[in-house]
Amino acid sequence: MSIAPPPTGPVPYAKESALALLHDMLRIRRLEEKCAELYGEGKIRGFLHLYIGEEAVAVGALHALKPEDNIVATYREHGHALVRGVPMGAIVAEMYGKREGCSRGRGGSMHLFDARTRLFGGNAIVGGGLPLAVGLALADKMRGVERITACFFGEGAMAEGAFHESMNLAAVWRLPVLFCCENNLYAMGTALERSESQTDLCAKAVSYNVPAARTDGQDVVSVHEATRQAQQHVRDGKGPFFVEYQTYRYRAHSMFDAELYRDKREVEEWKTRGPLHTFSARLKAEGKLTEEEFLGIDREAGAEVDRAVAFADAGTWEPVEDLMRDLYTEAAT
Amino acid sequence: MSRLSYREGMRQALREALAGDPRVFLMGEDVGRYGGTYAVTKGLLEEFGPERVRDTPLSELGFVGAGVGAALGGMRPIVEVMTVNFSLLALDQIVNHAALYHHMSGGQFSVPLVIRMATGAGRQVAAQHSHSFENWYASIPGIKVLAPGTVEDARDMLAPALADPDPVVIFEHVQLYNMEADVPEARNADIRSAAVRREGKMVSLITYGGSLSKTLQAAAELAQEGIDAEVVDLRVLRPLDSASILASVRKCRRAVVVDESWRTGSLAAEIVARIAEEAFYDLDAPPVRVCTEEVPIPYAKHLEEAALPQPAKIVAAVKAALGR
Secondary structure, X not given: OOOOOOOOOOOOOOHHHHHHHXXXXXXXXXXXXXXXXXXXXXXXXXXXXXXXXXXXXXHHHHOOOOOOOEEEEEOOOHHHHHHHOOOHHHHHHHHHOOOOOOOOOOOOOOOOOEOOOOEEEEEOOOOOHHHHHHHHHHHHHHHOOOOOEEEEEEHHHHHOHHHHHHHHHHHHOOOOEEEEEEEOOEEOOEEHHHHOXXXXXXXXXXXXXXXXXXXXXXXXXXXXXHHHHHHHHHHOOOOOEEEEEEOOOOOXXXXXXXXXXXXXXXXXXXXXXXXXXXXHHHHHHOOOOOHHHHHHHHHHHHHHHHHHHHHHHOOOOOOHHHOOOOOOOOOOO | OEEEEHHHHHHHHHHHHHHHOOOEEEEEOOOOOOOOOOOOOOOHHHHHOOOOEEEOOOXXXXXXXXXXXXXXXXXXXXXXXXXXXXXXXXXXXXXXXXXXXXXXOOOOOOOOOEEEEEEOOOOOOOXXXXXXXXXXXXXXOOOEEEOOOOHHHHHHOHHHHHHOOOOEEEEEEHHHOOOEEEEOOOOOOOOOOOEEEEOOOOEEEEEOXXXXXXXXXXXXXXXXXXXXXXXXXXXXXXXXXXXXXXXXXXHHOOEEEXXXXXXXXXXXXXXXXXXXXXXXXXXXXXXXXXXXXXXXXOOOHHHHHHHOOOHHHHHHHHHXXXXX
């Protein structure tokens, strides 16, 4: 597939808001780079899926939502948790398997949960979060709670029955669900055009009478604007909306992936559209960002990562006697 | 006392749950206008309206998952899956989501969801509509599994299931819906313990759900031949009430487990294993299983009957255990 030119054009936000977007993208980038390092050191184990390259999606989308909204995410969800307000230390501690982790060490990288910010999980069953999102929205609608549910999933999930059943249910019941498809072109190693007869993802949503929009997932401005409009539609009680964010994963699918399925040149080409440097360049061109300011924001992100790692290092292991804890709500049975 | 069918008992419980708690709602295939595949929910749509008695598309994975989400979102959904056979399409949401979310979130989220489904064979509906997979569900930590085998339990186990903060799966055997009994005033049944349905001394017959009435029938036949059998109704398949099982086995010193699942990996296998582990030296004979033959349930009546546990098979197993 041909790759679009890097995002350009004016950034329609005041300096402070624009820098907040940049800051969050940098926080994710630096956290993810550190996670890769910690994986190498053996401090993080299991599956680790990095969001490097896709930062603009979580940042642009989540900045367009309200704190009281529900979020359902995938196993590539460190960035979503972070932007949502889960402390970085609790995220790193979770990946370590420590008691201070946001899921008490029971979930790990793929299962970040946080009741306070209404983050209903990193879900590691592809498509598994979609029916949950439908149910969360159903509960809100029945209870008269003014809130929407944003459900993130990859384009790979759209081959699952759960996607189709959920789109239909949300549409037929007119539920306040914002379906956020992070299309990074590969379901693990299987390219979209190798696995889908219909590669126009929006057409699938529209076939369920769910309105849809496609947007440049490497451009935080496009993401933010598309999500702002989509969430308003959902919030106004007009039923679900589907947004396709066209993005790209710069790193391997997980730490076990030899990347045999894609051309290195393709990865390099997509890097020319990197969400961080293209956005920074636009801000600089408009006089909303100086190099000193960029370095300052980056240093701040780096320091937060250092503190998070220190927090996780100082964390504690849950005693083995507590193994059966939290199996059932009242007490281990 | 009032005369009720199993179906009416369940319907009464559903009506009281809907009337008593605005968070409770019912959803599933044909629960509304059709009145329920087994007519359990008949009349509830008219009484409570389409918001709370919600017909779903044929999307077991989707609407069971929606039930999990609605439970996470503060509701108390009762999801009806038409039969256990179709619940296989929803297993991911039950096993990978409902059962795991409390633990995997470090105790932050609970899933107060009730899933009801019909189970079992005996109606000549052939192999795809005759499964008994209670044992699969009963093997999963994080959920609770109930199998009301009496009219009273059909009526009285729903309220505590709804009050439970975790997912509860209720199995209703298709052969029981028409069963009638005189039952006392409704009460909140416990959903922890097994019940002795017939006291006896010579052999402990352990069973649940649709096999309970067959086992009681076998026990009555045995009594005519002077064999005094005790019948234990498990009622709760997860967590299993091991203490009650072992107490009965220790008293009777012989055990026959009756279970409509296929023998291999059945709940009966688990119970026999527990008996062997915990009460081996209290036994006068090896424990015995009466299960379904390991064949897809055939359509033809005589073959279906031959495949399933029947009173005659139970009687024969008991006599063999007693060396008669």
